[in-house]
Amino acid sequence: MEVRYYGVRGSIAVSGSRIGGNTACVEVTSQGHRLIFDAGTGIRALGESMMREATPHKVAMFFSHLHWDHVQGFPFFTPAYLPTSELTLYGPGANGAQGLQSELAAQMQPPHFPVPLSIMRSRMDFLSALHGKTVEVGPFKVTPIDVPHPQGCLAYRVEADGHSFVYATDVELRMEDIAPDVARMLEGADVLCLDAQYTPEEYDGRRGIPKKGWGHSTMMDAAGVAKAVGARRLCLFHHDPAHSDEVLEDMAEQARSIFPVCEPAREGQRLLLGRAA
Numbered sequence: 001m002e003v004r005y006y007g008v009r010g011s012i013a014v015s016g017s018r019i020g021g022n023t024a025c026v027e028v029t030s031q032g033h034r035l036i037f038d039a040g041t042g043i044r045a046l047g048e049s050m051m052r053e054a055t056p057h058k059v060a061m062f063f064s065h066l067h068w069d070h071v072q073g074f075p076f077f078t079p080a081y082l083p084t085s086e087l088t089l090y091g092p093g094a095n096g097a098q099g100l101q102s103e104l105a106a107q108m109q110p111p112h113f114p115v116p117l118s119i120m121r122s123r124m125d126f127l128s129a130l131h132g133k134t135v136e137v138g139p140f141k142v143t144p145i146d147v148p149h150p151q152g153c154l155a156y157r158v159e160a161d162g163h164s165f166v167y168a169t170d171v172e173l174r175m176e177d178i179a180p181d182v183a184r185m186l187e188g189a190d191v192l193c194l195d196a197q198y199t200p201e202e203y204d205g206r207r208g209i210p211k212k213g214w215g216h217s218t219m220m221d222a223a224g225v226a227k228a229v230g231a232r233r234l235c236l237f238h239h240d241p242a243h244s245d246e247v248l249e250d251m252a253e254q255a256r257s258i259f260p261v262c263e264p265a266r267e268g269q270r271l272l273l274g275r276a277a
């Protein structure tokens with residue numbers, strides 16, 4: 001299984017960052033099968049990379065939730081315009097299929113965008129991703145789980161080839177108080193990609209207005225959670241747009257005091273699970 005980060009920023013894209021300015025998009029591949037998690041601005045580069053491959057493109061796309069930074073890149077995902085492409089799109093929750101379809105259509109309606117969703121000629125099948133209900137795609141088993149975030153969010157545990165990757169963005173976790181079903185979901189992950197938007201000072205209001213209840217974790221809580229669930233490796237994710245590369249490196253350094261195998265998720269980074277990364 002190979003994981004590649006195309007967008008690691010949260011909230012809104014930024015420029016001039018070596019670590020990564022594009023909003024959330026993660027690709028996971030194995031044995032010729034491809035999963036995509038979220039369609040933030042990072043999906044544009046992923047689409048360009050796919051356009052250099054042989055067609056047809058077959059992709060299963062899983063959305064954590066429909067906040068803007070997780071859907072706004074979709075109109076720039078070039079493979080979706082090809083009639084030969086087949087996209088299976090999983091929207092979060094019981095109304096996920098209709099909710100995702102209408103959200104992707106709405107953001108391409110006038111006056112927001114020049115062409116409507118219906119111009120995309122690919123085959124698109126919309127399905128709902130439900131808490132605890134595992135979806136099988138080729139060698140992958142993908143399990144969604146509800147996590148705490150305003151208006152809700154799904155984390156995804158991905159298993160294939162005897163390895164596991166957990167994508168848990170936009171989640172407010174405290175290391176001293178992890179819900180048992182969330183802990184089970186994260187348990188023993190080879191790679192845990194976890195929301196770490198804030199520093200503890202930002203979270204509790206010692207710097208700026210308090211961010212408690214905004215649906216994001218601190219890097220120290222992310223590290224504490226990674227340790228508690230016995231993860232192998234932690235990637236801090238959903239970087240705050242106000243944080244420079246120096247701040248992000250410093251946050252990872254502080255988090256390593258709790259969980260040593262920890263770094264900021266970096267745009268373009270490839271992680272090979274099961275071989276030396």
Ligand SMILES: [Zn+2]
Nearest residue numbers: 010011069170
């Ligand atoms: Zn977000």
Ligand SMILES: [Zn+2]
Nearest residue numbers: 065067149170
């Ligand atoms: Zn969100």
